[in-house]
Amino acid sequence: SQKIEQNSEALNIQEGKTATLTCNYTNYSPAYLQxxxxxxxxxxxxxxxxxxxxxxxxxxxxKVTFDTTLKQSLFHITASQPADSATYLCALDPTGFQKLxxxxxxxxxxxx
Amino acid sequence: KAGVxxxxxxxxxxxxxxxxxxxxxxxxxxSVSWYQQTPGQGLQFLFEYFxxxxxNKGNFPGRFxxxxxxxxxxxxxxxxxxxxxxxxxxxxxxxxxxxxxTEAFFGQGTRLTVV
Numbered sequence: 235s236q237k238i239e240q241n242s243e244a245l246n247i248q249e250g251k252t253a254t255l256t257c258n259y260t261n262y263s264p265a266y267l268q269x270x271x272x273x274x275x276x277x278x279x280x281x282x283x284x285x286x287x288x289x290x291x292x293x294x295x296x297k298v299t300f301d302t303t304l305k306q307s308l309f310h311i312t313a314s315q316p317a318d319s320a321t322y323l324c325a326l327d328p329t330g331f332q333k334l335x336x337x338x339x340x341x342x343x344x345x346x
Numbered sequence: 347k348a349g350v351x352x353x354x355x356x357x358x359x360x361x362x363x364x365x366x367x368x369x370x371x372x373x374x375x376x377s378v379s380w381y382q383q384t385p386g387q388g389l390q391f392l393f394e395y396f397x398x399x400x401x402n403k404g405n406f407p408g409r410f411x412x413x414x415x416x417x418x419x420x421x422x423x424x425x426x427x428x429x430x431x432x433x434x435x436x437x438x439x440x441x442x443x444x445x446x447x448t449e450a451f452f453g454q455g456t457r458l459t460v461v
Contacts, residue, residue: 277455323389333379
């Protein structure tokens with residue numbers, strides 16, 4: 235069956251450290267993978283999109299990698315801050331027509 | 347520019363009733379998608395509209411329906427509400443140009459509680 239899996243347990247790290255979140259998928263062949271941030275009671279906010287022919291994408295303190303052989307994407311936040319505390323979701327679109335399939339999300343807690 | 351607007355923000359309905367939720371996309375966006383988010387199932391795709399046509403539908407019963415108007419605004423309707431329909435309903439808009447995967451801009455959502 236098709237699955238997108240993220241660490242279900244919360245990730246607790248100290249301010250200033252690098253947070254690494256994992257997204258694994260099964261039985262999909264996505265051309266793109268996206269990462270979103272969601273705060274409680276609010277809609278997800280788009281962070282980064284990475285294409286299958288891109289190994290790595292960066293935006294300020296964020297870095298995403300995409301390994302189509304391992305069927306895995308890693309999301310890194312460097313120099314993490316308490317304001318980075320949120321749930322992070324990975325998503326892919328198997329149809330190319332805005333039908334996003336989301337992982338379950340990983341809650342990140344950054345303590346001062 | 348203005349973001350995605352969903353109304354109402356909160357709703358309480360009784361089992362068996364029906365409900366209509368509204369979504370105004372970002373100006374110029376022709377694709378509107380709807381998602382249901384619950385603690386147990388996470389974010390699940392309901393359907394997507396592009397230029398008034400439904401292009402994709404998720405695995406939800408026929409009680410869930412939607413439509414899109416010529417100004418790209420969209421509504422979704424749930425009939426014969428069940429307790430399990432209690433959820434955060436999210437709308438997302440994007441340019442949605444053909445087979446191009448683009449970022450989705452989400453609204454704040456409508457929190458529906460069925461009692």
